[in-house]
Amino acid sequence: MIITSSSIMASPSYHVNFDAPRGSNNTEFLPISVASSTCDCHFRRSPSKTLISCRPSKGRGYLQIRNGRFGIHYNSPKIFTRTLVARVDANLIDDEDPIEVIKAHGSSETDADLEQQQKSSQLLKRVVSGLGIGITAGGVVLTGGWVFSVALAAVVFAGTREYFELVRSRGIASGMTPPPRYVSRVCSVICALMPLFTLYKGQIDVSIASAAFVVAMTLLLQRGNPRFSQLSSTIFGLFYCGYLPSFWVKLRCQLLAPALNTVVGATWPILLGGQAHWTVGLVATLISISSIIAADTFAFAGGKAFGRIPLTSISPKKTWEGAIAGLAGCIATSVVLSKIFSWPTSMLSAIGFGLLNFFASLFGDLLESMIKRDAGVKDSGSLIPGHGGILDRVDSYIFTGALAYAFVRNLLPLYGV
Incomplete structure (x- = not known):
């Protein structure tokens, strides 16, 4: 008999009927050799007619053969490869015959190691795809x-x-x-x-x-x-x-008004448009996108380090501490970039622009989380490796563009120049 299980993510429970050879009854016990890749096995014989009792050194569960009935119970948060081999030898029916225990391949690899490898692989995918998206998006915005x-x-x-x-x-x-x-x-x-x-x-x-x-x-x-x-x-x-x-x-x-005081524009190559290429629209777009990225990054880091109080039931992982950290990071980025690009010229306008970007991105994120919660899914799709779907990446930008345009177009005098 060979029992093989792979890619088990839940808490599995197996029940296998063991058929003894003809001529035997339920009170006779047969020697069995076992190969296991999931646990360190310790066997004993007892008056309770239990032939094999195997308890794993890590995790919770047991392996047992009792009165001709073969049962496996093993509860573990993550087991990726598991093989159990049980062989009946009808020629050996003496109760004193030894039981052979074979420690199979992969027993040294624990669940913690596998989980750590999976997290590392996921993080690598997120970093690589994030860098690729960021570089591509930056080139598209500049063009x-x-x-x-x-x-x-x-x-x-x-x-x-x-x-x-x-x-x-x-x-x-x-x-x-x-x-x-x-x-x-x-x-x-x-x-x-x-x-x-x-x-x-x-x-x-x-x-x-x-x-x-x-x-x-x-x-x-x-x-x-x-x-x-x-x-x-x-x-x-x-x-x-x-x-x-x-x-x-x-x-x-x-928004084609030139950002006249931008230092970057003064050194921008003539072949790429020169200083005229650096318009209010380009600078405002770069500041807005950078502020959203900073808000997400600071909110994630702040929530991981200090998060205690949930922000809303729509997204249980978001906390007030993370939101405050995201707000601070968003405003700081907006102010720093306004100094670099010399737009907007007013410090108050730069702070207001950062506040608007933060709240627009936060509520865009929460709205998409509400849709996914009602749909019963974790990600909107699987198009981007390590990040989920397109909506998972751009939800913070959906409302921000409209509000940023209204802020620059209608609230900033002379477009903030």
Whole structure:
């Protein structure tokens, strides 16, 4: 008999019936040789007719053969490879015959080592993919124009697909009727086109209203009974995944006033646009993105080191201590970069810009956490190694672009120059 188990993550429990050879009864015991890769075995014989009792040195459980019945119980938080071999020899039925114990391969590798290796591998994936995304995003932001808009359109398309998969997931769909799949696909294309319309038309108010009307009519005229939940989830998808991210195009590409006092612009190569390339839109975008990254980093570090009081039930891992650390890091980054870029010229404006970036990123993160909680999933997808889906990475940016554009456009005199 060979029993093999691999990739066991829960707390397993096995019950195996042991059939003795013909002619034997339940009171006879047969010698057995055992090979185990999960525990250090110690065997004993007892008057209670127990042939083998194996207790692991780490973890909780036992291996037992009793009255011809073979049972395995082993509870461990993480066991990745486990092999147990039991052999019956019908020629050896004397109770005094020895029991051979073989210590199988891999017994020196503990669960803690495996867990540490898994964490290290996950961290490496996060670091490598994070660096790749950061470098790519930095180059796209510096380039601007159609490169920035096309890259944003690709991110919007992937994020919209993830959003509608969440809406269609069992956790949300059990309480509402999701939109038909063809409607969600059309909405994904519409949302991806919004950043491009914003770049070349300047405004997308008419476009979003027209798209919402077409989608609403399509849902109302579909076969069967249209439901309000289909309409509300679809219209919110257009707003959340398409309309709001398009403000990053307005922030980066439409605020063309030059940041005159920027030292970096004075040394920027002429072939790459010279000082005129460094506009208020570019500087504001760089400060906003950097502030969000700082807020996430400081909040994570502060929560790990000092986190005690939960911030909200929507995301149990977030704490007030982490939020305060994130706020401090976001404001500090905004102020430091404002000194480097000489924009905005007012210290009060730089602090206000940092405050706005922090709260916009925090509530964007919490909103996506609420959607995932209702959907019953941990990540919105698996597109980015070590980070989950697109929405998991850009949730903090969805509202920030619109609020940052409104702050610079309407609240800062002379665009902060």
